[in-house]
Every structure is written in structure tokens, then in C-alpha cells.
Amino acid sequence: MTFLIIGILLFLVSLGLSRSEEPARRFASTARSIGIAIAMVGIFTSCIIQIDAGHIGVKKLFGKVQKDVLSSGLHFINPLLEIEKMDVKTQNYTMSGVHDEGLKTGDDAIRVLTADGLEVTIDLSVLYHVITNDAPMLLQETGTDYEDKIVRPITRTRIRDNAVYYDAVALYSTKRDEFQQRIFKSIESDFKQRGLLLENLLVRNITLPQSVKATIEQKINAEQDAQKMQFVLQKEKQEAERKRVEAQGIADYQRIISESLTDRQLQYESIKAQLEIAKSQNAKVIIMGKGNTPVILDSKNQ
Missing domain, CATH: 3.30.479.30 (Band 7 domain)
Structure with missing residues (x-):
């Protein structure tokens, strides 16, 4: 549009020079040619417009908005149109x-x-x-x-x-x-x-608000403490159950042993134990008494 205005002004100046006296009249033809050339360039550039990617062109003619829009790319338009570019990207x-x-x-x-x-x-x-x-x-x-x-x-x-x-x-x-x-x-x-x-x-x-934050934090801490205590109680219950099972096992073992032991079994176990003692380096003589308790003489005391 700027070139078009400049070209028109030069053309008008050339008309004025053509009516003036020499030597100014000689420049009228040159000024006319330059003015027409600049005006043509102005018309050409005003008719072509480029819309960048992600944009559209809204056309306005003498302040009135046109309903159709120009998409991205190169367009040939009316040189009197004013194009408002708008961003349509996110x-x-x-x-x-x-x-x-x-x-x-x-x-x-x-x-x-x-x-x-x-x-x-x-x-x-x-x-x-x-x-x-x-x-x-x-x-x-x-x-x-x-x-x-x-x-x-x-x-x-x-x-x-x-x-x-x-x-x-x-x-x-x-x-x-x-x-x-x-x-x-x-x-x-x-x-x-x-x-x-x-x-x-x-x-x-x-x-x-800060007061609400503090309340929420206290609630969270209380819930965490409750969960921790629940874990401790669960662990104690499991330990108590383990001890109960262990005690029951010991009791059952003792009951079975006591039921299976006889006098002959005890005498046999006693003889085995005395034989082991006799093999020891600390015992020299074993004297069997009339009772059930043997007398062991230690060789170190002889």
C-alpha cells in the first residue's frame, strides 16, 4: 500500500511538472514513468499476502469484517482489503x-x-x-x-x-x-x-488455609500412629500364639514321655549312663550298692 501511495503522488507531481515551464517540464515524463512503476509495484505487493502456518487471515474492507477467512499459505487478494492475522494454535x-x-x-x-x-x-x-x-x-x-x-x-x-x-x-x-x-x-x-x-x-x-493444613497433618499423624500400634498389637498376638503353641508342644512331649517310660526302661537308661561314666578318665571304680544309687570312686581322690 505504501508503494501505491508513493506512485500516485509521483504521478500527480509529474502532471504538475508537465504544465510548468522549462527546464522543470523535462522531468515530467521521467517522474510519470517512475510513479507508474512504483504504483504497479505497490498494487502487486498489495494483492499478494502470505499467511503463516498456525494462523488465519480475517479480511476487513473499509472497517467491515468479511465472513470468509484466509488459511495459511500465499493468497492473491483485493489490494483495498486489510488483513488481520490471528493465531489458531493451542x-x-x-x-x-x-x-x-x-x-x-x-x-x-x-x-x-x-x-x-x-x-x-x-x-x-x-x-x-x-x-x-x-x-x-x-x-x-x-x-x-x-x-x-x-x-x-x-x-x-x-x-x-x-x-x-x-x-x-x-x-x-x-x-x-x-x-x-x-x-x-x-x-x-x-x-x-x-x-x-x-x-x-x-x-x-x-x-x-494454614489452619486446615495443620488439622489435616494432625489427622494423618494420628492415623499413622494408629496403624503403627495396630501393627505392634498384631505382632504381639502372633508372638503370644507362637509361645502358646511351643508350650503346648512341650507339654505334649512330656506327657508322651511320661506315659511311655517303665521301670525296666529307666533301669536300662541308668545302666547306659553308668557305662559312660565308667569310661570317663575321672572315675576308677564303680561299686553297685543294694539300692538304685551307685557309688563312684574318683581315682584323683585315691
């Missing part, structure tokens, strides 16, 4: 409490009130993209700053609206997936009406 909008992690500087986490009246802080990432066929509507009704006008306010509002149905602890633990699916459905509907497609909604972190 975009990530993060709201985080960590400094410089989200798109806004500083703490940009979402603070919500739960059903039990506690304030919970949520870090969230929104994955979405512009719907190609709805891009002209989006540009006309919202503009190119749709992140600040649609993505951010709708997401934060829907999260606050749905968080009131959950207790803080449930939102942090058992109901987290359910909460994420619920806000996804509500945000998806709002986005689609405005020309955006919600791909995914990632609840990155849920931070509970």
Missing part, C-alpha cells in the same frame, strides 16, 4: 500464585470461598484455541485482546461460582476431579459462544 493462559509463572506479573492465583466458608487458593492453566470459522465474529465482537476480555474473566468467575458447592478438604482431595470436570463444562459453553474452543482445564494446585 494457547495457554496460566493464573498462578508463583511470581512470573503466569501471564500476569506477581500473584495471579484465584481465591475462592468454599461451602464451609474457607478461602482456598487455586492455580489454573487454560488450554484453548480460536475456532477458524468463528474468527470473524470474534474479531468483530471482541477484538484481538480476547484473553483479557473473555478467557481471564470467564474462567475466574466460573471457578468462584462452582467452588461454593464443595468443602475445602473435599475440594483438595476427593472432589478435585469432579470440580475440574464441572468448571470445564461451564467454561466450555461460554467460550464456544464467543468463538473459542476450550481444549483442557488444568487445576495445577489447590492451597488450603
Whole structure:
């Protein structure tokens, strides 16, 4: 467009020079030729436009948005058209409490009130993209700053609206997936009406109040202590059972032995023991008395 304007201006200047006196009239033909050449270059470059991959071109003619869009590639267009290039790739909008992690500087986490009246802080990432066929509507009704006008306010509002149905602890633990699916459905509907497609909604972190954290930690510690004590009691029961079985085995052994022993068996065992003593170097003579108890003379005392 710039070349076209310059060419037209040179052409007009050449017309003025043609009506002037010498020697300026001599440059009129040259200026006319240069002006026409530059205008032609301007027309040619204005008719050709390249759309990069992952982008589309929305056409505007004198401020009015056209319904059809240009896909990626090289296009020959009306030189009077103004092309607004829009990104249709997946975009990530993060709201985080960590400094410089989200798109806004500083703490940009979402603070919500739960059903039990506690304030919970949520870090969230929104994955979405512009719907190609709805891009002209989006540009006309919202503009190119749709992140600040649609993505951010709708997401934060829907999260606050749905968080009131959950207790803080449930939102942090058992109901987290359910909460994420619920806000996804509500945000998806709002986005689609405005020309955006919600791909995914990632609840990155849920931070509970410090008092609730302390209570949860105490509960976990108590449960761990109870499990530990249960293990100790189970171990003691197993040890008591082992000792009972061992005692029962000893008692059964003694009962069997006592039932099987006779006087002759005892006399035989006594003789075997005396023979072993007689073989010992410490005993010299064994004198059998009339009773059941032998008299052993030690050779060291002779």
C-alpha cells in the first residue's frame, strides 16, 4: 500500500511538472514513468499476502469484517482489503500464585470461598484455541485482546461460582476431579459462544488455609500412629500364639514321655549312663550298692 501511495503522488507531481515551464517540464515524463512503476509495484505487493502456518487471515474492507477467512499459505487478494492475522494454535493462559509463572506479573492465583466458608487458593492453566470459522465474529465482537476480555474473566468467575458447592478438604482431595470436570463444562459453553474452543482445564494446585493444613497433618499423624500400634498389637498376638503353641508342644512331649517310660526302661537308661561314666578318665571304680544309687570312686581322690 505504501508503494501505491508513493506512485500516485509521483504521478500527480509529474502532471504538475508537465504544465510548468522549462527546464522543470523535462522531468515530467521521467517522474510519470517512475510513479507508474512504483504504483504497479505497490498494487502487486498489495494483492499478494502470505499467511503463516498456525494462523488465519480475517479480511476487513473499509472497517467491515468479511465472513470468509484466509488459511495459511500465499493468497492473491483485493489490494483495498486489510488483513488481520490471528493465531489458531493451542494457547495457554496460566493464573498462578508463583511470581512470573503466569501471564500476569506477581500473584495471579484465584481465591475462592468454599461451602464451609474457607478461602482456598487455586492455580489454573487454560488450554484453548480460536475456532477458524468463528474468527470473524470474534474479531468483530471482541477484538484481538480476547484473553483479557473473555478467557481471564470467564474462567475466574466460573471457578468462584462452582467452588461454593464443595468443602475445602473435599475440594483438595476427593472432589478435585469432579470440580475440574464441572468448571470445564461451564467454561466450555461460554467460550464456544464467543468463538473459542476450550481444549483442557488444568487445576495445577489447590492451597488450603494454614489452619486446615495443620488439622489435616494432625489427622494423618494420628492415623499413622494408629496403624503403627495396630501393627505392634498384631505382632504381639502372633508372638503370644507362637509361645502358646511351643508350650503346648512341650507339654505334649512330656506327657508322651511320661506315659511311655517303665521301670525296666529307666533301669536300662541308668545302666547306659553308668557305662559312660565308667569310661570317663575321672572315675576308677564303680561299686553297685543294694539300692538304685551307685557309688563312684574318683581315682584323683585315691
